[in-house]
Amino acid sequence: MLKFTDGFRHVFKDIEQLTANRPIKAGNRSGLLERQLINKRRKQFLETLAATYPNAATRESDDQETTKQIQLLDYLVEMYDANNEEYLGYVHQTLDLCCRLTKLAGLNRIAKTQLEMAFIANVLATVYLLDSNIQHHIIQRIEDARAKKNWFGLPRVSLKAEFPKWLDTTKPPTMISFEAYLYKWRTIATLSTPKLKKLTLDQDELIEKLVKDGEMYMLFLAGIIDLCYTSVTKSDDWKLLIPQYDRLVYIGLRLLYQCSYETWAMTGACSTEEYFSFTPRGVKTAMRKSCFMMLNPKLTQPVILALLEATNINHERSVGHCLYQLEEWFARLNELKVDLVTTVKGMDSEFSWIVGIKLMLRADHMDVIKKALLFIYNIAPILPDVLRVMLMRVLLTQHYELFLHWQHEVRRFYHHILVYRLFPNLHRVFLCSTTDSLLAKVDGEHELSLMNYEALSSKQVDMIDEERAKWIFFDVLILSLCMQERHRAHHANKEQRQACLLAENTVTALKKDLHSCSQSRASASFARECMSSNALTDIDEKLQLEVENLNKLKTSLPYLRVTAHDYEFDQLIAGTIGSGQSHQRYFIPKDGLEWKHIVKYTRTSLLEYTKVLEQYYDQCPRNPTTGRIDLTVLPTAPELTF
Numbered sequence: 001m002l003k004f005t006d007g008f009r010h011v012f013k014d015i016e017q018l019t020a021n022r023p024i025k026a027g028n029r030s031g032l033l034e035r036q037l038i039n040k041r042r043k044q045f046l047e048t049l050a051a052t053y054p055n056a057a058t059r060e061s062d063d064q065e066t067t068k069q070i071q072l073l074d075y076l077v078e079m080y081d082a083n084n085e086e087y088l089g090y091v092h093q094t095l096d097l098c099c100r101l102t103k104l105a106g107l108n109r110i111a112k113t114q115l116e117m118a119f120i121a122n123v124l125a126t127v128y129l130l131d132s133n134i135q136h137h138i139i140q141r142i143e144d145a146r147a148k149k150n151w152f153g154l155p156r157v158s159l160k161a162e163f164p165k166w167l168d169t170t171k172p173p174t175m176i177s178f179e180a181y182l183y184k185w186r187t188i189a190t191l192s193t194p195k196l197k198k199l200t201l202d203q204d205e206l207i208e209k210l211v212k213d214g215e216m217y218m219l220f221l222a223g224i225i226d227l228c229y230t231s232v233t234k235s236d237d238w239k240l241l242i243p244q245y246d247r248l249v250y251i252g253l254r255l256l257y258q259c260s261y262e263t264w265a266m267t268g269a270c271s272t273e274e275y276f277s278f279t280p281r282g283v284k285t286a287m288r289k290s291c292f293m294m295l296n297p298k299l300t301q302p303v304i305l306a307l308l309e310a311t312n313i314n315h316e317r318s319v320g321h322c323l324y325q326l327e328e329w330f331a332r333l334n335e336l337k338v339d340l341v342t343t344v345k346g347m348d349s350e351f352s353w354i355v356g357i358k359l360m361l362r363a364d365h366m367d368v369i370k371k372a373l374l375f376i377y378n379i380a381p382i383l384p385d386v387l388r389v390m391l392m393r394v395l396l397t398q399h400y401e402l403f404l405h406w407q408h409e410v411r412r413f414y415h416h417i418l419v420y421r422l423f424p425n426l427h428r429v430f431l432c433s434t435t436d437s438l439l440a441k442v443d444g445e446h447e448l449s450l451m452n453y454e455a456l457s458s459k460q461v462d463m464i465d466e467e468r469a470k471w472i473f474f475d476v477l478i479l480s481l482c483m484q485e486r487h488r489a490h491h492a493n494k495e496q497r498q499a500c501l502l503a504e505n506t507v508t509a510l511k512k513d514l515h516s517c518s519q520s521r522a523s524a525s526f527a528r529e530c531m532s533s534n535a536l537t538d539i540d541e542k543l544q545l546e547v548e549n550l551n552k553l554k555t556s557l558p559y560l561r562v563t564a565h566d567y568e569f570d571q572l573i574a575g576t577i578g579s580g581q582s583h584q585r586y587f588i589p590k591d592g593l594e595w596k597h598i599v600k601y602t603r604t605s606l607l608e609y610t611k612v613l614e615q616y617y618d619q620c621p622r623n624p625t626t627g628r629i630d631l632t633v634l635p636t637a638p639e640l641t642f
Helices: 002-017 031-050 062-078 085-105 111-130 132-148 166-170 201-212 214-231 237-241 245-265 280-295 297-309 316-335 353-361 366-382 385-397 399-403 408-421 434-439 458-519 521-530 539-555 566-577 582-586 593-618
Strands: none
Touching: 031 062, 031 085, 062 085, 062 111, 085 111, 085 201, 111 132, 111 201, 111 214, 132 201, 132 245, 201 214, 214 237, 214 245, 214 280, 237 245, 245 280, 245 297, 245 316, 280 297, 280 316, 297 316, 297 353, 316 353, 316 366, 353 366, 353 385, 366 385, 366 408, 385 399, 385 458, 399 408, 399 458, 399 593, 408 593, 434 458, 434 593, 458 539, 458 593
C-alpha cells in the first residue's frame, strides 16, 4: 500500500507544472502538432481504461493494475480542463470504473481493493472540483454524517497515567486549545439545498463509502488539496479554489484528533463507528495524509496541536508516535518547499511543539528524553535558523541535566547534537571553540590562519560571526565543567602521589624483607609475624601484587587532565569568562543535592564528548600543501538509532 500511494505522490508532483483551472498550454508547438498529441493521449487513455479491471474480463497482477491506474490519473492531471465537456466525460468514465471497483469490494474490503482505495479517492477529488452536482451530493452526505457522528473527546485518564496538562504546565502568555482553534468552523453558514440531479446507484454507493470509511475521506481530502496547491498564492485562495473548504477541513481536523490518540492507545473504538471508521492501517494513512492540511499556514498550528493534545507525555509509546509523526510531517513539508516557521505561531508567546520538546526533555522517563533528543538530531538539518535558535535555547536550559545524565545513551545523543547538529552547515573550525582546542587539540584560529577571508561574501562572514556568538554559550557551559573537573584533578593527583609513595615504600620494605629471609630463617619468621592477619603469607606473592599496584598508580590518572600545563588552562578560562560577554550569567557554579548527584558523571561525560569530537575531526581531510583542514568538506553525521 505504501508503494502504491508513493506512486500517486510522484504522479501528483507533476501538478506543480500545470494550472488547476485552465487546460494545458501548447507552448511553442504548432496547433496541428498539439492536436495530434492530444489525440494520441486520448487514445492511450481509452485503451488503458478499457484494459483496466473491472472493464477488462480478467484482473492482472496488482503491480500491472496499479500501473494502469497511475496512467489514468496521469492523463486526468495532465489534461485537466474544467470547461471542457469532453474531458468531463472522460472523468465520468473513470468515476464509473471506480464505482464498479467499490461495488465489487462490498462493505468489507478485501486485500486487492485496498490497492485501489487511493486511486478511487483521487478520482473522486477530481470529480468534486469539476462536477457541481456530485459536489453538492458529497457535501450533503458529509453534513448528514457530521450531524450523526459522536465526535471523539480526549479521555481524562488513560490506561497508564493521567494526561498531562500541557498548557497549565508551560503557562505561556496565550493558552489556546485545539477546541478553540476549531471554534470558527463550528459556526459555518447553513448549507444551501439546490435542486440536484439524482445520482446512479453505483455513484450513490461510492459517496456512501466516502463518509463511512475515514481512511478514504482523508485520501480524498489530501487529493483535493494536492490538486489545488500550485494555484494558491495566499492563504485565502484555498476557499476560492476548493468549494466548501471549511467544511472539509473541519472533518479532517476532527478525524486527525481521533487518530492521534488511537495511533498509540489502540482502543479499537474507531473501527466500530458507523461514520468515518478506521482500521489500524487507516489510522496510519490518516496521520500520514494530514500533512497536506498544513500546506495552508493557517492550519499548521491546529494540526500540530491536535497531535500534541492527544499525546501523553508520561507514556513512552505515546511520545514515540508523536515525535515520529512530527518528523515525517516536517520532512514532507520540506520536500514541498513549505516554510517550517509557520509551524510555530507567536514564537515564544504561544504553546507550540518547541514547548512540547522542552517538556519532554524535562520528563522523568529516560526513554522519553532519548526520543526527544533523537527527534532533534534528525530534524535539525532541515529547520530554518529561527527554529534552530529556539531549540538551542531549550537545550541551554537543560544543558547540565543532559550532559551529565546518568544514562549513557542520553549523554551520547546530546553529545552528537552538540557536535553535528547545532551548526549542520558550518565546519566546527569556524567556531574557534575553546573546548575543541582543549579536548580535541584542534586550534580553530591556527587552522584559519592561512584562510583568505576576502574570498568570502559579506553574508558568509556575518553568518560565521552569528554562529560563533551562538556556540559560545555552549562553549562556556562545557568549559565550566572542565574547570571543575580540573579543580578536582588537583586534589586527586595529590592523593595519587601519596598512594604512589606509600606503594613504593611497601615494595621497598618487602624487597628488603625478602632479602633478609634468604639470609636468615629468623628474619623470615619475624617478617611473617609482623604481617597483618589479612595479608598473604607468601612474601613473593605479596611483593608481586604490590608491584602491580604501583605500576597501575603510575600509569593511570583517576581524573581527566585537560592540558599538560596548568597555567595554559587557567589563562584560557580567565580569557573566556572575563571577556564581558552576555554568556557570563551561565557561568555560575552549581550546588545543591541534585547537582552533587549528577556531578559525579562529569569525568565520564567529558571523556565521551572528547571521543565524539575526535571522530568529527578524524573525518576531516587535510590540504597536502598547507597541512590545514579542508573546510570545504563537512564530516558526515553518523546515523543514530533508538
